[in-house]
Amino acid sequence: MKLCCNCKTEKANEEFYANARTKDGLNTFCKECHKAHGREAKRLKRLDPVFRAAEAAKKKDYRSKPEVKAKNNLYMKRWHSDNFEFQKKYRAKYAEENKEYFTSYRIANKSRILARTRKRQASLMQRTPAWLDNVDYFEIECIYKYCGALRAVGLKYEVDHYYPLQGKEVSGLHVPTNLRVIREFDNRSKANRMEII
Numbered sequence: 001m002k003l004c005c006n007c008k009t010e011k012a013n014e015e016f017y018a019n020a021r022t023k024d025g026l027n028t029f030c031k032e033c034h035k036a037h038g039r040e041a042k043r044l045k046r047l048d049p050v051f052r053a054a055e056a057a058k059k060k061d062y063r064s065k066p067e068v069k070a071k072n073n074l075y076m077k078r079w080h081s082d083n084f085e086f087q088k089k090y091r092a093k094y095a096e097e098n099k100e101y102f103t104s105y106r107i108a109n110k111s112r113i114l115a116r117t118r119k120r121q122a123s124l125m126q127r128t129p130a131w132l133d134n135v136d137y138f139e140i141e142c143i144y145k146y147c148g149a150l151r152a153v154g155l156k157y158e159v160d161h162y163y164p165l166q167g168k169e170v171s172g173l174h175v176p177t178n179l180r181v182i183r184e185f186d187n188r189s190k191a192n193r194m195e196i197i
């Protein structure tokens with residue numbers, strides 16, 4: 001038996017961690033107090049802005065590694081496809097429950113929504129190079145027509161720019177080789193991010 005000098009309780013020797021620097025080879029704090037002490041130290045450390053910044057930088061660094069990025073993307077992709085039905089139902093339920101909010105948002109932010117649409121349209125224009133010839137335009141038209149045909153029979157497809165027009169890292173062009181017809185869900189979940197495969 002040994003007295004813990006923190007909680008002042010007498011406990012069995014097994015309740016103390018080993019410590020080579022003490023006379024009896026055991027810590028002065030019991031296991032429980034030792035753990036609580038460690039937790040408190042960690043909590044205080046986390047409050048330190050310098051430590052927090054360093055931790056955040058480390059995390060960011062790790063996440064920006066191509067292999068980690070690829071792994072995360074793959075994981076998210078798999079997760080989304082595994083939970084597709086669930087998400088669909090959840091979104092529908094959420095939209096139904098917050099119908100009034102969405103309507104009021106749309107009314108209150110009409111100009112904001114319009115600006116976003118216009119921005120996209122403008123970038124579509126700016127990302128259409130001058131060197132496109134009639135064949136290219138025909139090709140683009142065919143891609144949209146193909147997509148339209150799929151949608152006409154109820155298949156939810158969209159024309160996607162493989163390299164997003166308003167991408168953060170690279171901006172793609174509105175050219176036939178950058179266009180592809182993909183499932184609407186895949187397109188929406190991709191947003192303006194580049195896909196790393």
Ligand SMILES: [Zn+2]
Nearest residue numbers: 004007030033
């Ligand atoms: Zn104790």
